[in-house]
Amino acid sequence: MSTIWQLLEEHRAKTAEVPILSLFQDEGRFDDFSAEQDELLLDFSKTSLDSTALDLLVQLTESVQLEEKIDALFRGDPINTTEGRAVLHTALRAQADTPILLDGKDVLLGVRDTLARMEQFAQDIHSGRITAADGGSFTDVINIGIGGSDLGPAMATLALAPYHTGPRCHFVSNVDGAHVHDTLQNLDPRRTLVIIASKTFTTIETMTNGNTALVWLREALGDKATEHLTAVSTALDKTTAFGIAPDRVFGFENWVGGRYSLWGPIGLPILLAIGSDSFRQFLQGAAAMDDHFRTAPMRVNLPVLMGLVGIWHNNICGYGSRAVLPYDQHLQRLPAYLQQLDMESNGKQVAQDGTPLPRASGPVVWGEPGTNGQHAFYQLLHQGTAVVPAEFLIAAEGHSPELAHHHQLLKANCLAQSEALMCGRSNAEATVVASERGFEGDERERMAAHLSFPGNRPSTTIAYPKLTPFVLGQIIALYEHRVFTEGAIWGLNSFDQWGVELGKELAVALLPMVDGAPSDGKDGSTSGLLDKLSQNTAKQT
């Protein structure tokens, strides 16, 4: 164990009982334990971090050479060592013309060329220059993809609803036929453009849904069905084999990981929904965060600070999950998006060199927008036996001036929750509340136990003026680099995902058994369930 980890643990042991609230006796705490970058403020003053802990955590970044690792990321070194790839999603949003060389070639040339093609395509759809097979306009777009080819575009398209100027976008991901069925049944194939989005163009869910959509288009359009198809992929041979015209295919390179891919062609639905100007602002927001991550000192670097708070909570305090709580209905898919970004990246058990990790890696990430979550799981956040660090997001202003009173309520609720988590309610205060509610004697004591809140529960808050495309770009890049920071400190590879392979292989092997082949060699539970499910199918037919 390195000395810094030991020092952090010793410091935690000494300070674990110190109430977070008492740290505010230092009047400068909010300023010292918050940081800003352009439109974003990160407040981490409502955590148990003090300056000793923060200094040690910053030393930790030095001991793992975080700065050098950040440089290697942006330089395009092959840091995804199990797949032998560079990790250059940042090139998709780079604003400067400084070449980014990979194998001697500037990747920016291809990136800019593809972006220009995507923009032209979106403009042509908006203006009606590209029409549906019958000469009418496309009013709806279905994006068929899963994982990184769905969550990012779906989350961002929804987040930027106030900026939509283009066709309505729908997203189909699940192989459950209900998803594609329920989506198609409300749409007119003559007015619908289908994007098949798959980095590999082999993912079984996407190819199954893609084929179903093609049949649906063919029934209405016959041979002209493929005129309603577009593909986004790195596998151009496979998109051609699917029958999609090359000028309707937007390619990207394998140095863009699936869960980091919404900045390029996988972001086509976002671009179609919001148009070029807003999409460029989205990229600019992310690029501004990139510059900040590369250049800001660790002590004021937002993604680094968020990563360090995560390390403190996970490894030093032993909190094994974190809740993402956007007080922003437009960010309702952010928790699901972050589950993939964070857990597929850092849910690993071995270091880059294959040796077991000496300490916990990625925590469980979950969440829901506020205020909905308040009426569901916040009970556990406030009074449960597990401590879950909460991550709030809140805008100063909403998008509907006529509903400003809603937004004031939203802000009050967001701040009330972080305050309640930190301050709690002591037994003495709870006893007063119990008296006010008419309880006396032993009953008052019993009720006070139920009405008291332990408090001292940590939270961070990301505040921004308004959820614009630029701000959304900043927020997503902030989380991406936070994941990078944590992964770099744990020494793992944040850019592969071998853990999803086994289930995929077994599903392929199980399919014939689901269709009735003998389940020889399967464990008792799996064959029992196969049996039961085939009996149930038989009853229904």
Ligand SMILES: O=P(O)(O)OC[C@H]1O[C@](O)(CO)[C@@H](O)[C@@H]1O
């Ligand atoms: O874009 P593709 O190749 O269809 O992959 C979809 C998703 O599947 C995964 O490979 C894991 O299942 C993700 O990493 C990826 O985002």
